[in-house]
Amino acid sequence: MERAAGGILLRRSGDRAEVCLVHRPRYDDWSLPKGKLTDGEEPLLAAVREVEEETGATGIPRLRLRDVDYTLPDGRPKNVAYWLMEAVSDGPVQDTREVDELAWLPFEEAAARLTYDDEKAVLAEAAALPPVTAVIALVRHARAGERKKWSGRDELRPLDPVGAKQADRLAALLAPLRPHRLVAGTPLRCTQTLEPLAAAVGGRPVVSDGAFAEPDDADRLPARVAAALIRLAELRTKERAVVCSQGKLMPHVLAALHGVDDHHGFKTPKGAGWLLTWSGDRLLGASRL
8 A cells, every 4th residue: 555644734824724725736636735755754744844845844743543544546545644643844846846826815815726535524524613723742752671670769760871862753743743742751751751852842841740650559640630631731722732641641641532431442552642632612523653
């Protein structure tokens, strides 16, 4: 399967939102900016890269939208992952061989201009959304060896070499979010997981917060979940944040955010996480990173 990624890039023009479409002379079509993943590339990073190459604009990811699947002329299946993005810069088109013209249009005009029905469906999904007010990446700390092999206090157990690589990978993945706040549970491994990201976004401090740490006593887990939910609600006022927590707490927090009791579907590997998107106090989406 050929995999690609792209985005619906939005900017404000007065009281209205405008979408960026690209004209590709090779196909003589109007489409959403998108392109193929390179070997081993994360779809989110590919979407950010392709949008910037084809439009000249830097886009901040806001929400994972639907995927589009279709069959190429040679019979191979193709999947395109799309994100809603906010344009924060403007520049010349980089991939001039692929794109020769841009059009910034309101949703209705963009839908009429688009060539392909499947992209019109993605655009319709974005058009129906309320305004995005906050994005929070909730991640589990990277690998920190085995607890039974660590002789010191558990909260001081550091990342191991694999965990350090996972932290670097997270930094590359989350830097395009341009977070305003970095918050970590109190164990050292949570702070260390966010340190490469802190360096990548200009040296923002990593704030330690016990609300995102697992309790020592399982009976205190419901109270800790409640505390984490309160802190997430407070962080939503900061617009964009990254939070590093722990594996026994995160599934319960995510289940509570979705209003369900079963937390098993929200188990998260170390060094991975979720992109959470809100409009006010409404959770619009939660997609795995």
